[in-house]
Amino acid sequence: MTKDLLSIADLTRQEVDALLARAAELKVMLRRGARHQPLVGKTLGMIFAKPSTRTRVSFEVAMVQLGGAAIFLSTQDLQLGRGETIADTARVLSGYLDGIMIRTFAQADVEELARWASVPVINGLTDLTHPCQILADLLTITEHRGGYEQVKVAYVGDGNNVCHSWLLAAGLLGFELAVACPAGYRPDPRIVERARALAAPGAPRITLTEDPFEAVKDAGVIYTDTWASMGQEREHEARVQVFRPYQVNRSLVEAARGDALVMHCLPAHRGEEITDEVMDGPRSVVFPQAENRLHLQKAVLERLLGGR
Numbered sequence: 001m002t003k004d005l006l007s008i009a010d011l012t013r014q015e016v017d018a019l020l021a022r023a024a025e026l027k028v029m030l031r032r033g034a035r036h037q038p039l040v041g042k043t044l045g046m047i048f049a050k051p052s053t054r055t056r057v058s059f060e061v062a063m064v065q066l067g068g069a070a071i072f073l074s075t076q077d078l079q080l081g082r083g084e085t086i087a088d089t090a091r092v093l094s095g096y097l098d099g100i101m102i103r104t105f106a107q108a109d110v111e112e113l114a115r116w117a118s119v120p121v122i123n124g125l126t127d128l129t130h131p132c133q134i135l136a137d138l139l140t141i142t143e144h145r146g147g148y149e150q151v152k153v154a155y156v157g158d159g160n161n162v163c164h165s166w167l168l169a170a171g172l173l174g175f176e177l178a179v180a181c182p183a184g185y186r187p188d189p190r191i192v193e194r195a196r197a198l199a200a201p202g203a204p205r206i207t208l209t210e211d212p213f214e215a216v217k218d219a220g221v222i223y224t225d226t227w228a229s230m231g232q233e234r235e236h237e238a239r240v241q242v243f244r245p246y247q248v249n250r251s252l253v254e255a256a257r258g259d260a261l262v263m264h265c266l267p268a269h270r271g272e273e274i275t276d277e278v279m280d281g282p283r284s285v286v287f288p289q290a291e292n293r294l295h296l297q298k299a300v301l302e303r304l305l306g307g308r
């Protein structure tokens with residue numbers, strides 16, 4: 001594995017499979033109460049330029065469980081917020097920390113941080129990608145379906161960071177992905193192109209459509225995310241109007257396979273991209289999905305900070 005985890009496309013399929021297998025082992029070990037502390041004495045810095053519940057708490061708990069410590073660093077409090085450069089911040093923090101997790105706006109800023117940091121850098125979400133989320137989601141799918149290869153994933157909604165990481169994952173790992181987005185809210189064509197370029201010849205198709213019913217046909221996973229991501233709050237009302245036909249509700253779920261899982265990276269905007277009935281219904285795995293962030297990220301931290 002490279003020093004950093006900046007995008008799913010940085011990994012090989014073998015590395016993804018190893019992380020998923022290790023995360024499953026770590027989950028069993030935790031359930032059994034086994035002590036496993038390979039990161040004693042190690043510290044992860046967690047830089048946040050945007051809010052977070054799952055990413056912040058799961059990374060911090062992951063470090064505690066692995067025997068290390070985590071420090072929450074808001075960009076509002078760091079000198080970074082007053083103009084200290086990313087390159088200088090990276091070199092200073094590398095003298096204290098054993099790893100840096102960052103959630104920010106520009107993917108280029110995460111890449112810049114990784115370039116100057118001598119310690120591993122982990123992308124905890126940018127406007128472009130959210131790799132830890134999709135890796136954890138693949139763990140959830142694997143737990144429920146025994147693997148991800150034969151599963152068709154239907155991503156319904158905004159062509160955003162989460163959608164981009166799904167595209168890259170589908171290309172890298174070779175599962176079928178159908179993305180349904182309204183016109184004007186499609187994923188970045190460069191990411192679509194990259195995902196298709198990653199795909200092996202003969203791999204299942206990556207398709208884009210405006211029709212959510214077409215996307216969910218034969219799907220084993222229906223996945224959605226907020227219609228207005230962090231930083232797009234002012235577009236919220238306009239987006240709700242455009243995205244209404246893309247709501248994951250009972251009729252959309254009924255158009256998928258009878259055993260389709262419903263997934264959402266959370267936070268959910270109940271009544272917008274997903275109804276209460278579906279989110280709290282029998283097909284929903286959203287809470288086990290959120291828990292898996294912890295287990296998957298422990299595997300990532302063990303690998304990048306522990307050299308395992």
Ligand code: CP
Nearest residue numbers: 052053054055265266
């Ligand atoms: N899914 C996710 O990354 O959630 P947070 O924004 O709460 O970290």
Ligand code: NVA
Nearest residue numbers: 160225229230265266
């Ligand atoms: N697309 C969402 C994901 C939140 C975890 C956002 O960027 O706000």
